[in-house]
Amino acid sequence: MGVVLPADYKRLVRTYGGGVFAGLLWLLEPDCPDAMYDLVAQTAEREEILTDLWAMGEKKPPELDEGDVRLVPWGYVEGAGHVLYWLVRPGVEPEEWTVILNEGRGPLWEAHAMSCSQFIHDVVTDTSSSYYFDDIDDIVDPEERTLFRPTSQILGQEEVSRPPAEG
Known part of the structure; x- marks a missing residue:
């Protein structure tokens, strides 16, 4: 990828691994089997997709007009495609x-001067200033907002803990 990743992201992945927060906010992880x-596969894929969209005339966000700027994906929103x-x-x-968030089914972009862990925290605690999460209570049951499911569990790779057989 050619970049050093933020320390807060590294802590998130070290603590939780990749997975989904609140049933909708996915955290990508390096070396995921899917x-x-x-993170690496999605970085390459998103670069290709965005290059194609911009070549077809879709407008870039103004933050990308600053010169040698790059977008690196770290997450996405289940169902919405953001x-x-x-x-x-x-x-x-x-x-x-x-x-920076790119809406899943449209050309709009939204920038937030914060870390990815702060962004996730704000979504989970319903304090996000993002237009795309202002109705989170309509999307996610408040009791489920604090849940995290690791990708390994979702992909069925996590071993299930079982009591010892009697015998």
């Missing part, structure tokens, strides 16, 4: 990267 949830990126600017430390 390319859909793999993709969450870091806005990687030359000379800007990873901890200072902006979170």
Whole structure:
């Protein structure tokens, strides 16, 4: 990928692994066996998709007009298709990267000057300023907002803990 990832993201992946927060907000992880949830695979795929969209005339967000700027996806929203990126600017430390959301079924973009962990926290605690999460109580049961399911469990790769056989 050619970038050093933010420390808060590394802590999230070290603590939780990749997976889904609140039943809708996916955190991508490096080396996931499923390319859909793999940070590296999704970075390559999203770069190709965005290049094609912009070549067809879709408008880029103004944040990308600044020069040698790059988008690196770190998450997406289940069902809606929104993709969450870091806005990687030359000379800007990873901890200072902006979170930028591209709506899943349209050309709109939304920038948030915060870390990915803060963005996730704000969504889960229903304090997000994002237009796309202002109705989270209509989307997710409040009791489920704090749940996390690891990708390994979703893909059926997590071993189920069983009591020892009697015998």
